[in-house]
Amino acid sequence: MKLIIDFNWLFPFFNSNFFTGLSTFITGxxxxxxxxxxxxxxxxxxxxxxxxxxRNAELKLNQVKKRIKGTTYExxxxxxxxxxxxxxxxxxxxxxxxxxxxxINTFFSNCQSIxxxxxxxxxxxxxxxxxxxxxxxxxxxxxxxxxxxATTKRIDQNKLxxxxxxxxxxxxxxxxxxxxxxxxNAITLLVDSTSKITETPIGEKFKKITK
Numbered sequence: 470m471k472l473i474i475d476f477n478w479l480f481p482f483f484n485s486n487f488f489t490g491l492s493t494f495i496t497g498x499x500x501x502x503x504x505x506x507x508x509x510x511x512x513x514x515x516x517x518x519x520x521x522x523x524r525n526a527e528l529k530l531n532q533v534k535k536r537i538k539g540t541t542y543e544x545x546x547x548x549x550x551x552x553x554x555x556x557x558x559x560x561x562x563x564x565x566x567x568x569x570x571x572x573i574n575t576f577f578s579n580c581q582s583i584x585x586x587x588x589x590x591x592x593x594x595x596x597x598x599x600x601x602x603x604x605x606x607x608x609x610x611x612x613x614x615x616x617x618x619a620t621t622k623r624i625d626q627n628k629l630x631x632x633x634x635x636x637x638x639x640x641x642x643x644x645x646x647x648x649x650x651x652x653x654n655a656i657t658l659l660v661d662s663t664s665k666i667t668e669t670p671i672g673e674k675f676k677k678i679t680k
Contacts, residue, residue: 516561516678517679518553518557520675520676522552522554523672524667526580527666527667529547529548530548530660533545533546533548533583533587537656537660545591545656546587547584548580548583548587549577549584554574554577558573565671572671573671575662576666579663580663583659586652589652590653612632612633613629615632616629
């Protein structure tokens with residue numbers, strides 16, 4: 470006995486509004502699944518970058534503290550080279566409560582402010598250096614006049630060289646460097662008010678997301 474299967478009933482089904490709606494629903498469901506997968510992957514990568522920036526900033530904050538307490542002049546390090554939290558914070562709106570979000574925002578905001586004040590403070594050294602060079606150029610004519618010999622009506626080269634060398638040695642060996650206290654005081658206040666994140670529940674949440 471030969472079994473005959475009639476598929477003619479399928480054609481009306483494929484052409485029906487129900488099949489069209491079902492296909493649209495399945496396609497939309499698949500697209501939504503892909504969207505959720507991509508969003509989760511983006512969130513994990515963003516969490517890794519943000520956590521790395523926080524760790525690096527915390528290390529640099531320790532260096533800033535040592536710089537503040539130090540007795541020798543050296544540039545402040547950059548605390549926050551990039552701020553990925555400002556770009557991807559919306560991905561973590563449901564992972565942290567408002568207090569935690571405020572702490573993260575404050576951490577990154579303080580780090581940026583520290584960098585701004587540090588740049589100003591670091592520039593004072595070069596401003597002072599440029600000012601010394603300007604003073605040297607202004608004093609050279611006076612040194613030449615001082616080396617002028619009224620008897621011979623000529624410049625005494627030996628005296629000129631001695632005066633120039635004495636003046637330049639005095640300028641070069643001057644240990645005083647002008648650094649306004651306002652910027653250092655501002656940096657100190659910002660550092661003292663910036664709490665670590667990696668060792669708090671916030672840091673643990675970031676670590677959990679990255680896994």
